[in-house]
Amino acid sequence: MIKVSVMYPKSLDGTFDMNYYCKTHIPLVGELLGGALKNVAIDSGIAGGAPGEEPAFIAMAHMTFDSVENFQEAFGPHAETIMADLANFTNIQPQIQISEIKL
Template identity: 30%
Template sequence: MVRITTLYQNTEGAHFDFDYYVDTHLELIRQRMEGAGLVGMEVIKGMSNPDGSPAEHLCIFHIYFTTLEAGLRGIEQHGEEFAADIVNYTNIEPQVQIGAVVHRYTAS
Protein backbone atom coordinates (compact mmCIF):
# COMPACT_ATOMS: atom_id res chain seq x y z
CA MET A 1 0.00 0.00 0.00
CA VAL A 2 1.21 3.52 -0.74
CA ARG A 3 0.28 6.82 0.79
CA ILE A 4 0.38 10.16 -0.96
CA THR A 5 0.50 13.01 1.55
CA THR A 6 -0.43 16.59 0.77
CA LEU A 7 0.74 19.22 3.26
CA TYR A 8 -0.69 22.72 3.58
CA GLN A 9 1.81 24.83 5.53
CA ASN A 10 0.62 27.25 8.19
CA THR A 11 2.04 30.60 7.09
CA GLU A 12 1.02 34.17 7.81
CA GLY A 13 -2.15 35.04 5.89
CA ALA A 14 -2.91 31.40 5.07
CA HIS A 15 -6.53 30.27 5.08
CA PHE A 16 -8.11 26.84 4.69
CA ASP A 17 -11.84 26.06 4.33
CA PHE A 18 -12.21 22.62 5.90
CA ASP A 19 -15.95 22.44 5.21
CA TYR A 20 -15.46 22.90 1.47
CA TYR A 21 -12.41 20.63 1.46
CA VAL A 22 -14.13 17.72 3.17
CA ASP A 23 -17.63 18.09 1.70
CA THR A 24 -16.76 19.06 -1.88
CA HIS A 25 -13.09 18.57 -2.79
CA LEU A 26 -12.70 15.15 -1.18
CA GLU A 27 -15.96 13.97 -2.68
CA LEU A 28 -14.59 14.95 -6.10
CA ILE A 29 -11.41 12.99 -5.39
CA ARG A 30 -13.36 9.97 -4.14
CA GLN A 31 -15.57 9.91 -7.22
CA ARG A 32 -12.65 10.19 -9.64
CA MET A 33 -10.20 7.89 -7.85
CA GLU A 34 -12.38 4.94 -6.81
CA GLY A 35 -11.37 3.10 -9.96
CA ALA A 36 -7.68 3.89 -9.42
CA GLY A 37 -6.97 1.60 -6.49
CA LEU A 38 -8.20 4.02 -3.82
CA VAL A 39 -8.05 2.40 -0.38
CA GLY A 40 -8.91 5.37 1.86
CA MET A 41 -8.44 9.03 2.71
CA GLU A 42 -7.69 10.91 5.91
CA VAL A 43 -7.70 14.63 6.77
CA ILE A 44 -5.71 15.99 9.70
CA LYS A 45 -6.44 19.51 10.99
CA GLY A 46 -3.33 21.02 12.58
CA MET A 47 -3.87 22.10 16.18
CA SER A 48 -0.47 22.92 17.66
CA ASN A 49 3.11 21.79 18.11
CA PRO A 50 3.96 19.98 21.37
CA ASP A 51 5.26 23.23 22.86
CA GLY A 52 1.90 24.94 22.26
CA SER A 53 3.07 27.02 19.29
CA PRO A 54 0.91 27.04 16.15
CA ALA A 55 0.93 23.85 14.10
CA GLU A 56 3.40 23.77 11.21
CA HIS A 57 0.62 22.65 8.86
CA LEU A 58 -3.01 23.80 8.78
CA CYS A 59 -3.99 20.59 7.03
CA ILE A 60 -2.38 17.26 6.18
CA PHE A 61 -4.19 14.99 3.74
CA HIS A 62 -3.35 11.31 3.29
CA ILE A 63 -4.72 9.27 0.42
CA TYR A 64 -3.99 5.54 0.24
CA PHE A 65 -3.76 3.38 -2.88
CA THR A 66 -3.20 -0.31 -3.52
CA THR A 67 -0.19 0.53 -5.70
CA LEU A 68 1.71 3.66 -6.61
CA GLU A 69 1.14 3.01 -10.30
CA ALA A 70 -2.65 2.88 -9.85
CA GLY A 71 -2.69 6.09 -7.83
CA LEU A 72 -0.44 7.95 -10.25
CA ARG A 73 -2.56 6.88 -13.23
CA GLY A 74 -5.63 8.35 -11.55
CA ILE A 75 -3.81 11.53 -10.60
CA GLU A 76 -2.45 11.89 -14.14
CA GLN A 77 -5.97 11.53 -15.52
CA HIS A 78 -7.71 13.90 -13.05
CA GLY A 79 -4.92 16.01 -11.56
CA GLU A 80 -5.73 19.17 -13.54
CA GLU A 81 -9.32 19.07 -12.26
CA PHE A 82 -8.11 18.61 -8.67
CA ALA A 83 -5.58 21.44 -8.99
CA ALA A 84 -8.15 23.83 -10.47
CA ASP A 85 -10.30 23.37 -7.35
CA ILE A 86 -7.55 24.40 -4.88
CA VAL A 87 -8.49 28.10 -5.07
CA ASN A 88 -11.93 27.21 -3.68
CA TYR A 89 -10.55 26.12 -0.30
CA THR A 90 -7.09 27.60 0.27
CA ASN A 91 -4.45 30.11 -0.75
CA ILE A 92 -1.66 27.72 0.30
CA GLU A 93 0.51 26.01 -2.32
CA PRO A 94 0.38 22.32 -1.40
CA GLN A 95 3.46 20.16 -0.93
CA VAL A 96 3.21 16.48 -1.88
CA GLN A 97 5.14 13.48 -0.61
CA ILE A 98 4.83 9.84 -1.72
CA GLY A 99 5.61 7.02 0.67
CA ALA A 100 5.29 3.27 1.07
CA VAL A 101 3.37 2.14 4.13
CA VAL A 102 5.77 -0.28 5.84
CA HIS A 103 3.83 -0.68 9.08
CA ARG A 104 0.43 0.35 10.30
CA TYR A 105 -1.16 -0.32 13.68
CA THR A 106 -4.81 0.29 14.40
CA ALA A 107 -6.12 -0.27 17.91
CA SER A 108 -9.28 -2.31 18.14
Protein backbone atom coordinates (compact mmCIF):
# COMPACT_ATOMS: atom_id res chain seq x y z
CA MET A 1 0.00 0.00 0.00
CA ILE A 2 1.10 3.54 -0.69
CA LYS A 3 -0.02 6.91 0.60
CA VAL A 4 -0.12 10.03 -1.54
CA SER A 5 0.07 13.10 0.70
CA VAL A 6 -0.95 16.45 -0.78
CA MET A 7 0.27 19.17 1.59
CA TYR A 8 -0.55 22.87 1.48
CA PRO A 9 2.18 24.92 3.24
CA LYS A 10 1.00 27.69 5.55
CA SER A 11 2.04 31.17 4.42
CA LEU A 12 1.14 34.75 5.29
CA ASP A 13 -0.64 35.39 1.99
CA GLY A 14 -2.02 31.87 1.51
CA THR A 15 -5.75 31.32 1.34
CA PHE A 16 -7.57 28.03 1.78
CA ASP A 17 -11.31 27.25 1.84
CA MET A 18 -11.55 24.09 3.95
CA ASN A 19 -15.32 23.83 3.47
CA TYR A 20 -14.98 23.74 -0.34
CA TYR A 21 -12.03 21.36 -0.07
CA CYS A 22 -13.90 18.83 2.08
CA LYS A 23 -17.37 19.13 0.53
CA THR A 24 -16.55 19.67 -3.16
CA HIS A 25 -12.91 19.04 -4.14
CA ILE A 26 -12.29 15.77 -2.29
CA PRO A 27 -15.60 14.22 -3.46
CA LEU A 28 -14.66 15.24 -7.02
CA VAL A 29 -11.25 13.57 -6.64
CA GLY A 30 -12.91 10.45 -5.22
CA GLU A 31 -15.35 10.27 -8.09
CA LEU A 32 -12.63 10.70 -10.72
CA LEU A 33 -10.14 8.25 -9.15
CA GLY A 34 -12.82 5.64 -8.54
CA GLY A 35 -11.97 2.29 -6.98
CA ALA A 36 -8.22 2.92 -7.16
CA LEU A 37 -8.62 5.29 -4.20
CA LYS A 38 -8.87 3.06 -1.13
CA ASN A 39 -9.09 5.68 1.62
CA VAL A 40 -8.74 9.43 2.17
CA ALA A 41 -8.11 11.46 5.31
CA ILE A 42 -8.02 15.25 5.55
CA ASP A 43 -5.97 17.15 8.16
CA SER A 44 -6.40 20.82 9.05
CA GLY A 45 -3.22 22.23 10.62
CA ILE A 46 -3.77 23.88 13.99
CA ALA A 47 -0.29 24.21 15.54
CA GLY A 48 3.39 23.38 15.26
CA GLY A 49 5.37 21.26 17.70
CA ALA A 50 6.37 24.05 20.05
CA PRO A 51 3.92 26.09 22.15
CA GLY A 52 2.57 29.00 20.12
CA GLU A 53 4.18 27.77 16.89
CA GLU A 54 2.12 27.98 13.68
CA PRO A 55 1.50 24.75 11.74
CA ALA A 56 3.83 24.05 8.81
CA PHE A 57 0.85 23.07 6.65
CA ILE A 58 -2.62 24.62 6.57
CA ALA A 59 -4.11 21.40 5.19
CA MET A 60 -3.11 17.92 4.09
CA ALA A 61 -4.89 15.14 2.23
CA HIS A 62 -3.67 11.57 2.63
CA MET A 63 -4.92 9.16 -0.03
CA THR A 64 -4.26 5.42 0.01
CA PHE A 65 -3.74 3.28 -3.09
CA ASP A 66 -2.58 -0.28 -3.68
CA SER A 67 0.50 0.86 -5.63
CA VAL A 68 2.18 3.82 -7.30
CA GLU A 69 1.06 2.40 -10.64
CA ASN A 70 -2.59 2.29 -9.49
CA PHE A 71 -2.35 5.93 -8.42
CA GLN A 72 -0.71 7.04 -11.66
CA GLU A 73 -3.21 5.16 -13.83
CA ALA A 74 -6.15 6.67 -11.94
CA PHE A 75 -4.78 10.21 -11.60
CA GLY A 76 -3.18 10.69 -15.03
CA PRO A 77 -6.33 10.95 -17.14
CA HIS A 78 -7.90 13.38 -14.65
CA ALA A 79 -4.88 15.44 -13.60
CA GLU A 80 -5.90 18.52 -15.57
CA THR A 81 -9.44 18.56 -14.11
CA ILE A 82 -8.23 18.01 -10.55
CA MET A 83 -5.48 20.62 -10.77
CA ALA A 84 -7.81 23.18 -12.40
CA ASP A 85 -10.12 22.96 -9.38
CA LEU A 86 -7.36 24.16 -7.00
CA ALA A 87 -8.11 27.78 -7.92
CA ASN A 88 -11.58 27.32 -6.40
CA PHE A 89 -10.23 26.82 -2.87
CA THR A 90 -6.60 27.97 -2.59
CA ASN A 91 -3.78 30.10 -3.95
CA ILE A 92 -1.19 27.75 -2.42
CA GLN A 93 0.94 25.44 -4.58
CA PRO A 94 0.65 22.00 -2.97
CA GLN A 95 3.60 19.74 -2.18
CA ILE A 96 3.11 16.07 -2.98
CA GLN A 97 4.82 13.10 -1.40
CA ILE A 98 4.29 9.42 -2.18
CA SER A 99 5.17 7.09 0.70
CA GLU A 100 5.14 3.36 1.22
CA ILE A 101 3.02 2.46 4.24
CA LYS A 102 5.10 0.34 6.63
CA LEU A 103 2.81 0.00 9.64
